[in-house]
Amino acid sequence: MYPFxxxxxxxxxxxxxxxxxxxxxxxxxxxxxAGGTTLLDLMKLGTLAPAEILDINGLAHDYGDIxxxxxxxxxGALVRMSAAADHPxxxxxxxxxxxxxxxxxxxxxxxxxxxxxxxxQRTRCNYFRQTGWTACNKRQPGSxxxxxxxxxxxxxxxxxxxxxxxxxxxxxxxxxxxxEARVDILGFHGTRTLPFHQLHLAPGSEPERETVLLPGxxxxxxxxxxxxxxxRSLYLKIRDRxxxxxxxxxxxxxxxxxxxxIRDVRIALGGVATKPWRAHEAEQQLIGRRPDLPxxxxxxxxxxxxxxxxxxNRYKVDLGQQTLTRALLQLAEMxx
Amino acid sequence: MSGIHVTTKIxxxxxxxxxxxxxxxxxxxRNRLGLTGAKEGCGTGDCGACSVTVDGRLTCSCLVLGAEVxxxxxxxxxxxxxxxxxxxxxxxFIEHAALQCGICTPGFLVAAKALLxxxxxxxxxxxxxxxAGNLCRCTGYDKIVxxxxxxxxxxxxxxxxxxxxx
Ligand SMILES: Cc1cc2nc3c(=O)[nH]c(=O)nc-3n(C[C@H](O)[C@H](O)[C@H](O)COP(=O)(O)OP(=O)(O)OC[C@H]3O[C@@H](n4cnc5c(N)ncnc54)[C@H](O)[C@@H]3O)c2cc1C
Ligand code: SF4
Ligand code: FES
Ligand code: FES
Numbered sequence: 001m002y003p004f005x006x007x008x009x010x011x012x013x014x015x016x017x018x019x020x021x022x023x024x025x026x027x028x029x030x031x032x033x034a035g036g037t038t039l040l041d042l043m044k045l046g047t048l049a050p051a052e053i054l055d056i057n058g059l060a061h062d063y064g065d066i067x068x069x070x071x072x073x074x075x076g077a078l079v080r081m082s083a084a085a086d087h088p089x090x091x092x093x094x095x096x097x098x099x100x101x102x103x104x105x106x107x108x109x110x111x112x113x114x115x116x117x118x119x120x121q122r123t124r125c126n127y128f129r130q131t132g133w134t135a136c137n138k139r140q141p142g143s144x145x146x147x148x149x150x151x152x153x154x155x156x157x158x159x160x161x162x163x164x165x166x167x168x169x170x171x172x173x174x175x176x177x178x179x180e181a182r183v184d185i186l187g188f189h190g191t192r193t194l195p196f197h198q199l200h201l202a203p204g205s206e207p208e209r210e211t212v213l214l215p216g217x218x219x220x221x222x223x224x225x226x227x228x229x230x231x232r233s234l235y236l237k238i239r240d241r242x243x244x245x246x247x248x249x250x251x252x253x254x255x256x257x258x259x260x261x262i263r264d265v266r267i268a269l270g271g272v273a274t275k276p277w278r279a280h281e282a283e284q285q286l287i288g289r290r291p292d293l294p295x296x297x298x299x300x301x302x303x304x305x306x307x308x309x310x311x312x313n314r315y316k317v318d319l320g321q322q323t324l325t326r327a328l329l330q331l332a333e334m335x336x
Numbered sequence: 337m338s339g340i341h342v343t344t345k346i347x348x349x350x351x352x353x354x355x356x357x358x359x360x361x362x363x364x365x366r367n368r369l370g371l372t373g374a375k376e377g378c379g380t381g382d383c384g385a386c387s388v389t390v391d392g393r394l395t396c397s398c399l400v401l402g403a404e405v406x407x408x409x410x411x412x413x414x415x416x417x418x419x420x421x422x423x424x425x426x427x428x429f430i431e432h433a434a435l436q437c438g439i440c441t442p443g444f445l446v447a448a449k450a451l452l453x454x455x456x457x458x459x460x461x462x463x464x465x466x467x468a469g470n471l472c473r474c475t476g477y478d479k480i481v482x483x484x485x486x487x488x489x490x491x492x493x494x495x496x497x498x499x500x501x502x
Contacts, residue, residue, distance in 0.1 A: 002358075004357055005357060006401065006403050008403075008406075033401075035399075036400060036401065037381055040360070040401070041380045041381055041399060053401075082393075105469075106381075107465075107469050108381070108387060108394050108395055108447070108469040109396070111395055112395050112396065112399065243465060243468045244469065
């Protein structure tokens with residue numbers, strides 16, 4: 001690893017002081033360290049080289065709780081993936097959240113990784129991760145994209161641009177977009193709250209910009225509204241092997257079913273898009289319909305209608321449609 | 337670079353060390369403290385050979401900085417046996433030939449102990465799921481799963497006997 005400075009941030013006051021300092025040194029690359037499972041991994045590979053690391057684990061007293069209000073679940077940014085996945089009430093009332101976390105990574109990584117870090121994990125595109133490749137617009141703006149004509153079997157087919165087709169790799173982010181979560185962001189001037197779907201940016205002409213976070217801004221937590229669809233929710237993840245692997249395709253789905261009619265439905269897709277991806281048009285198709293195979297197949301087609309494929313990832317259209325159909329069938333059959 | 341002073345507990349004993357910012361906990365354990373049980377297989381969180389516990393939570397020490405563990409409790413494979421008395425998991429790994437080259441073994445043992453601490457009577461599926469973060473190139477995993485099942489059985493029956501005596 002390149003040499004870097006290390007500082008522990010244990011109190012909101014220390015955080016504020018650090019944010020103030022960062023404003024004065026805008027060129028200096030500073031990174032927050034939570035679980036380290038993305039940051040240290042990419043620093044070891046040489047993909048990232050921050051000059052200073054601010055260890056925020058000491059802020060767990062402030063931002064490390066799981067709590068409930070009448071109408072929402074609150075998740076602190078420093079809650080570990082395993083703590084949320086194992087939480088009995090999250091398992092029963094928000095199955096899609098528990099499953100998206102449980103089906104990710106390994107026991108070790110889930111114990112280490114924080115929810116805030118999780119949503120900010122970087123793509124697994126090998127041309128991005130391995131610095132031996134010169135062409136990667138995300139790592140080196142303007143250098144080109146080696147994946148376009150290279151190995152792109154795992155790359156995205158939705159939300160892509162001519163500059164980057166890297167898939168957003170996370171699982172939990174899909175659950176958050178499907179459930180219309182909000183994210184709290186603490187900057188030097190105070191807190192702002194955004195709909196979670198506004199946090200990530202599609203690559204467009206600037207794939208190096210992945211989120212709307214400004215330098216020094218810290219994610220402090222998430223709010224997930226409780227609705228008549230949250231208990232009937234699930235995460236289906238299709239991958240090359242049954243565990244410890246990123247999604248080729250995944251679906252986070254939630255449904256309000258009443259009198260055998262779909263009153264409301266939420267669909268987010270993973271493994272196939274450049275950011276956590278909500279399939280609004282597919283949802284619209286289903287509202288007011290009966291939960292049956294023809295309806296689900298039609299909606300799944302709609303969800304992938306805008307797909308732009310490369311030779312290596314063309315199969316993701318079929319796989320994606322089948323995955324979504326299967327997820328919706330399982331959802332309709334769930335006992336709640 | 338100026339060193340960072342860290343005070344921690346390792347296997348129950350207070351330990352102090354000085355490290356650089358860019359040293360992982362695994363580097364510190366192996367290179368500064370002579371605790372070479374944890375191995376570096378990949379250095380990127382994939383293989384689990386570097387498994388240790390931090391405050392009882394199973395983690396990959398290759399993705400933790402040495403500087404981060406100030407004030408925390410570390411558990412390593414060196415703390416598993418009671419002197420010369422091997423832990424039931426260690427005995428069952430030997431009896432079931434659950435190792436060949438052995439490089440993954442300390443990580444598997446630490447991970448298996450963390451699993452049984454959490455869930456003393458795991459099903460085979462739970463064992464496989466709980467050990468998914470540990471890779472082995474030699475055994476094909478089956479013997480490892482059998483060894484963990486046998487150790488869990490022995491530990492549970494020992495517990496029941498103790499309860500009867502009490
Ligand atoms: C072997 C392996 C397998 C994996 N498999 C999966 C998988 O199947 N599915 C999946 O979803 N993920 C998977 N992951 C990714 C893993 O889930 C993420 O690395 C992890 O969730 C990141 O969280 P962290 O706390 O470790 O983040 P860190 O590495 O500490 O931080 C990640 C980034 O976010 C920034 N950051 C962290 N916290 C905050 C905050 N609160 N506010 C602002 N910025 C912040 C950091 O500066 C850094 O840039 C895998 C990782 C590994 C190593
Ligand atoms: S897909 Fe994106 S991350 Fe991958 S090489 Fe192209 S620009 Fe880089
Ligand atoms: S060396 Fe840490 S996971 Fe492989
Ligand atoms: S015994 Fe050789 S890697 Fe597991």
